[in-house]
Amino acid sequence: MKIMVVGSGGREHAIIKALKKNSAITEIYALPGNGGIAKDAVCVNIGAKDIQGITKFAVENKIDFAVVAPDDPLVLGAVDSLKNVGIPCFGPEKKAAIIEGSKVFSKNLMKKYGIPTAAYEVFDNIGDALSYLETAPIPTVIKADGLALGKGVIIAETREKAKEAVKTIMQDKIFGDSGNSVVIEEFLEGPEVSVLSFTDGKTIVPMISSMDHKRAGDNDTGLNTGGMGTIAPNPYYTPDIANECMEKIFLPTIDAMNKEGRSFSGCLYFGLMLTKSGPKVIEYNCRFGDPETQVVLPLLESDLYTIMKAVSDGKLAETSVKFSQGACCCVVVASSGYPEKYETGFEISVPEKLADFEEIYIAGAKQSEGKLLTAGGRVLGAVAKAQDLKTAITRAYALAENIKFSNSYYRKDIGQRALKIYDCKKEKN
Ligand code: AMP
Ligand code: GLY
Numbered sequence: 001m002k003i004m005v006v007g008s009g010g011r012e013h014a015i016i017k018a019l020k021k022n023s024a025i026t027e028i029y030a031l032p033g034n035g036g037i038a039k040d041a042v043c044v045n046i047g048a049k050d051i052q053g054i055t056k057f058a059v060e061n062k063i064d065f066a067v068v069a070p071d072d073p074l075v076l077g078a079v080d081s082l083k084n085v086g087i088p089c090f091g092p093e094k095k096a097a098i099i100e101g102s103k104v105f106s107k108n109l110m111k112k113y114g115i116p117t118a119a120y121e122v123f124d125n126i127g128d129a130l131s132y133l134e135t136a137p138i139p140t141v142i143k144a145d146g147l148a149l150g151k152g153v154i155i156a157e158t159r160e161k162a163k164e165a166v167k168t169i170m171q172d173k174i175f176g177d178s179g180n181s182v183v184i185e186e187f188l189e190g191p192e193v194s195v196l197s198f199t200d201g202k203t204i205v206p207m208i209s210s211m212d213h214k215r216a217g218d219n220d221t222g223l224n225t226g227g228m229g230t231i232a233p234n235p236y237y238t239p240d241i242a243n244e245c246m247e248k249i250f251l252p253t254i255d256a257m258n259k260e261g262r263s264f265s266g267c268l269y270f271g272l273m274l275t276k277s278g279p280k281v282i283e284y285n286c287r288f289g290d291p292e293t294q295v296v297l298p299l300l301e302s303d304l305y306t307i308m309k310a311v312s313d314g315k316l317a318e319t320s321v322k323f324s325q326g327a328c329c330c331v332v333v334a335s336s337g338y339p340e341k342y343e344t345g346f347e348i349s350v351p352e353k354l355a356d357f358e359e360i361y362i363a364g365a366k367q368s369e370g371k372l373l374t375a376g377g378r379v380l381g382a383v384a385k386a387q388d389l390k391t392a393i394t395r396a397y398a399l400a401e402n403i404k405f406s407n408s409y410y411r412k413d414i415g416q417r418a419l420k421i422y423d424c425k426k427e428k429n
Pocket of ligand 1: 188
């Protein structure tokens with residue numbers, strides 16, 4: 001069986017490694033993949049946004065099943081295009097991917113169907129947005145409507161900063177047309193949880209919960225990044241909270257999308273904040289999270305391909321989705337200077353043999369003359385699992401220390417906050 005995975009990051013590497021466990025899969029193509037993925041799949045130089053090229057490749061190579069992982073191709077309609085030529089796919093159609101593609105859409109959806117989220121106003125006119133900010137509660141959160149490489153959210157601590165943010169998004173267009181409209185919303189406080197879920201539009205099965213570490217520096221300091229590390233499960237996400245989320249957020253979201261004629265099939269990601277007044281949706285993503293996938297999939301005991309095929313066939317209810325009891329930690333090893341300026345092109349040395357509890361998922365690297373060279377801000381994820389979180393963290397850091405390249409940088413505190421929560425829970429019991 002021939003599989004194609006669209007995308008080129010650590011998330012895609014984790015998906016490919018999980019798919020490879022199914023012995024019926026004989027060939028995996030990554031479009032475009034990267035120098036590290038090249039060890040596990042045939043990389044084809046077709047960009048993730050080249051919908052025509054992706055579709056043509058799938059037809060010409062008689063691909064049996066496609067996985068579209070990143071937001072851009074999903075929002076652009078890659079799944080629609082592949083389905084049109086008869087290729088079965090994992091991922092939402094364009095009309096459902098809008099749940100991530102437009103924040104105005106997702107906020108209005110939540111309001112219409114009573115799904116808990118931060119209070120908000122939408123503006124497509126800069127004058128109205130600025131005059132609203134004269135009296136809006138501060139701090140406030142400004143979000144560009146469309147996709148913005150994960151950077152379209154600005155938390156403004158002062159009225160001046162809020163106005164400046166609106167100007168840079170709506171006037172200077174730093175995110176292009178994504179900033180034609182903005183959402184200005186209530187600032188929420190509380191621990192954040194990422195919950196990825198499998199859904200075929202009828203059944204929804206949440207995966208094990210996780211915690212991202214978005215800021216560049218230790219103790220959540222510095223700039224926001226694509227994610228500097230993750231742990232799973234997330235200790236804040238108790239069984240009671242999980243039940244509440246299922247009842248008030250997950251099932252209502254699936255229903256709402258069906259009622260809107262936008263049935264969602266694929267991986268629906270819930271970015272949640274556990275506020276004093278209950279869990280609220282911070283964002284939806286129409287895809288697997290990165291680097292959440294790198295800690296969630298290693299804990300998946302069931303076969304990923306079987307689940308993805310069941311989702312695509314609308315038969316998720318008949319399929320078993322099991323996670324192990326253990327914990328997992330991913331330390332992202334980045335190029336120093338990320339997410340701003342950084343140098344690339346340095347040779348990466350990784351341990352020759354990995355233990356069965358270790359994984360390295362490559363995100364930003366290329367092959368050159370038989371060497372693996374850094375080629376991005378986030379270079380790779382050093383991942384380890386264990387029975388308990390503390391051991392998983394220790395193992396992931398031991399692995400990160402054995403990965404060498406000039407100017408490498410990683411946070412030293414991934415999972416530390418989560419560990420404190422576990423310790424508090426133990427003391428209480
Ligand atoms: P996003 O790019 O949508 O993932 O948002 C980036 C980060 O901004 C989130 O992970 C939160 O930490 C923060 N954020 C987004 N919306 C809010 C909000 N309404 N209140 C507080 N923090 C927020
Ligand atoms: N880790 C956050 C995201 O994938 O959007």
